[in-house]
Amino acid sequence: MSPTDPLxxxxxxxxxxxxxxxxxxxxxxxGEVEVLKSIDLTVPRGDVxxxxxxxxxxxxxVLRSLNGLEVPEAGTVAFAGGDVVDFAERxxxxxxxxxxxxxAMVFQQFNLFxxxxxxxxxxxxxxxxxKRPKAEAIADARALLERVxxxxxxxxxxxxxxxxxxxxxxxxxxxxxxPQLLLFDEPTSALDPELVGDVLDVIRELATEGWTMVxxxxxLTFATHVADTIVFMDGGVVVESGPPSEVLxxxxxxxxxxxxxxxxxx
Amino acid sequence: MNxxxxxxxxxxxxxxxxxxxxxxxxxxxxxxxLGLVIALGIALMRLSRIxxxxxxxxxxxxxxxxxxxxxxxxxxxxxLPSIGILxxxxxxxxxxxxxxVGGYAAEVIRAAILSVPKGQWEAGYTIGMSRGQTLVRVIxxxxxxxxxxxxxxxxxxxxxxxxxxxxxLVTELFRQAQEIAAFSQEFMALYIEAAVVYWVICLxxxxxxxxxxxxxxxxxxx
Numbered sequence: 001m002s003p004t005d006p007l008x009x010x011x012x013x014x015x016x017x018x019x020x021x022x023x024x025x026x027x028x029x030x031g032e033v034e035v036l037k038s039i040d041l042t043v044p045r046g047d048v049x050x051x052x053x054x055x056x057x058x059x060x061x062v063l064r065s066l067n068g069l070e071v072p073e074a075g076t077v078a079f080a081g082g083d084v085v086d087f088a089e090r091x092x093x094x095x096x097x098x099x100x101x102x103x104a105m106v107f108q109q110f111n112l113f114x115x116x117x118x119x120x121x122x123x124x125x126x127x128x129x130x131k132r133p134k135a136e137a138i139a140d141a142r143a144l145l146e147r148v149x150x151x152x153x154x155x156x157x158x159x160x161x162x163x164x165x166x167x168x169x170x171x172x173x174x175x176x177x178x179p180q181l182l183l184f185d186e187p188t189s190a191l192d193p194e195l196v197g198d199v200l201d202v203i204r205e206l207a208t209e210g211w212t213m214v215x216x217x218x219x220l221t222f223a224t225h226v227a228d229t230i231v232f233m234d235g236g237v238v239v240e241s242g243p244p245s246e247v248l249x250x251x252x253x254x255x256x257x258x259x260x261x262x263x264x265x266x
Numbered sequence: 267m268n269x270x271x272x273x274x275x276x277x278x279x280x281x282x283x284x285x286x287x288x289x290x291x292x293x294x295x296x297x298x299x300l301g302l303v304i305a306l307g308i309a310l311m312r313l314s315r316i317x318x319x320x321x322x323x324x325x326x327x328x329x330x331x332x333x334x335x336x337x338x339x340x341x342x343x344x345x346l347p348s349i350g351i352l353x354x355x356x357x358x359x360x361x362x363x364x365x366x367v368g369g370y371a372a373e374v375i376r377a378a379i380l381s382v383p384k385g386q387w388e389a390g391y392t393i394g395m396s397r398g399q400t401l402v403r404v405i406x407x408x409x410x411x412x413x414x415x416x417x418x419x420x421x422x423x424x425x426x427x428x429x430x431x432x433x434x435l436v437t438e439l440f441r442q443a444q445e446i447a448a449f450s451q452e453f454m455a456l457y458i459e460a461a462v463v464y465w466v467i468c469l470x471x472x473x474x475x476x477x478x479x480x481x482x483x484x485x486x487x488x
Binding site for chain 2: 067068069093096097100101103104105107109111112113114115116124125128129130157158159173174177183
């Protein structure tokens with residue numbers, strides 16, 4: 001691999017300008033349906049990248065390819081300082097681990113562990129996977145829960161919480177892993193409208209603090225405010241991408257205009 | 267009822283309960299524990315994407331469910347010696363019963379594992395867990411809750427099926443009753459007495475099941 005290759009892994013002390021994550025040529029089919037037709041995605045360090053687009057445009061599949069929950073047929077995903085995972089071959093456990101160690105995911109349906117309390121949910125990864133001392137993990141978890149206003153719920157079970165509270169636990173569970181990248185898969189789509197705000201507030205705060213995030217969302221107003229880059233997808237391709245001021249307020253592509261119009265007409 | 271019959275029932279009670287305590291109950295507990303281990307292995311094999319592995323599990327389950335337990339017991343105790351393998355009554359019974367439970371419970375465990383939403387596996391993977399770790403720490407505890415009622419059925423059936431071990435000379439509850447009945451010629455009384463003891467054991471197990479279900483339900487909305 002030549003030194004100018006954009007996919008060459010950056011050294012661990014990579015300069016801050018090097019993108020944290022680069023995905024190239026991601027292709028994925030479900031049976032006969034090609035859902036991703038060669039997707040490129042660059043996530044600069046500290047940036048928020050929002051994937052938007054109509055249902056079935058492939059945005060969630062892109063997100064899930066970044067941590068190997070979906071295994072594409074082709075394409076590469078590489079973190080700065082990590083392996084280049086080339087999906088042309090079946091990824092090894094080590095490669096998947098290299099993606100998952102650096103990222104954490106927040107799910108649309110929360111996917112909290114129902115048999116564990118809020119606190120146990122949050123410390124599960126740090127203690128069982130990262131082998132951190134339990135006392136330290138608990139202290140961190142309590143501090144994080146406190147920050148999202150759930151300090152009093154540490155010993156509750158997920159079923160005792162509202163959807164918005166569960167999703168904030170989901171976010172805390174991701175943060176507790178101290179990942180380099182946070183992946184959000186439609187984090188507010190399963191919530192009652194009045195609960196969306198609390199969750200968006202937390203995400204907005206994380207963006208302000210400089211967390212690097214990739215976010216699949218339908219909340220366009222929110223995306224306008226927090227995202228550095230908007231990626232508009234349709235039919236398995238990236239139609240256009242750029243800062244919100246361009247893509248959302250001044251779109252070039254007819255398909256983007258059409259999509260935004262349909263949303264605004266409602 | 268005449269006095270000598272009462273006397274017989276009282277005098278036979280201790281040997282029959284003794285047969286339960288030293289035969290039926292340990293036989294059932296040990297076979298069930300071993301059977302669950304076999305069942306978990308077979309269930310995981312059955313869920314394997316490797317065709318040969320899941321195929322072996324399918325064949326195993328099919329043989330166990332497709333042949334009578336009594337025949338399985340006889341093959342091990344009376345059959346194996348003719349090819350030079352002698353197994354004592356107790357080990358024969360434990361082998362037969364645990365293999366049998368393994369076949370039946372495998373399907374229960376497989377269904378319970380499949381009943382846990384896919385998102386739970388994904389949540390495990392995204393916090394960095396391996397497949398095995400996710401299985402043990404995330405999936406099986408949730409599958410356990412679902413499988414308690416059907417596995418209780420399996421266990422209660424097993425307790426009663428251990429009476430078959432009397433036919434391969436294991437001294438357990440029913441064999442004690444049989445021996446006293448043969449000696450005293452009071453068949454009706456003694457077999458009903460044995461039935462009552464089985465019933466009481468199963469009543470205790472049923473209430474243990476409810477306690478266990480309540481305990482495992484503590485994290486579920488009601």
